[in-house]
Amino acid sequence: MNENPPEPTRTGDHLLKVLGALNNPHRLRIVAALAKERNYVSQLARETGISRPLLHMHLQRLEAAGLVSGTLELSADGKAMRFYEVAPFLYQLTPDSIAQAAETLTRTGQKEETR
Amino acid sequence: MNENPPEPTRTGDHLLKVLGALNNPHRLRIVAALAKERNYVSQLARETGISRPLLHMHLQRLEAAGLVSGTLELSADGKAMRFYEVAPFLYQLTPDSIAQAAETLTRTGQKEETR
DNA sequence: GGCATGTGTCAGCTTTTCTTGACCGGTGTC
């Protein structure tokens, strides 16, 4: 009788999160950059030309959708660096897959708590 | 030879349009409803519980992305009705496909004319 | 004339998203 599943449900609501995470040119480029090689925040900011605060927000959005994942590591000289890499995701967008996902939509269009 | 393709490019910019079109619970439900059967605006508004002006806006967004298409028809009693149906689309979202699409992105994040 | 149905559009508001420029903390080297 567990009413709230421990996993992110992987259906309508989750699909919306993914779509929202990818619906931005900057975030597409971030995913593209991380698909080629894992990178840490400051370096990624330089390469993409995005400011640190902004990049941080975008990475949060991508990570919340499960598209990328970050790990805090220590470099040789003792600096704390957060490395990000893409998750091996795969989503198919077709009328049928959307019709199926729409059945498990809980949101009417209003916000909802992530946790 | 031909530097500017006559079609909507079908790449980064177009993918963004599709993602933006699907990034909304109402629009997912609209696509789902139209996937089951074609329908006209007022009837669709009743079934989905969306107001006419709002539904009109959502349909425009979906049609602009090429996910649905509308046709103006005349009913038996002479009423002009706009019927919508889904287009048979298929989009794969993977890190690689996104990396590929990101290369053809023209937008930095700013708006651009549709034509 | 009413009323019902269908279509579309407009102004104006609320909410969300995006973005920037500060700040804060830390470590290490000169």
Added chain:
DNA sequence: GACACCGGTCAAGAAAAGCTGACACATGCC
């Protein structure tokens, strides 16, 4: 002490998206 680099967060504004209530047009039926 400077400065470099790394990390993060905050407030506040600008821009985009979402939504509503009018209003317009049309037709057909009582």
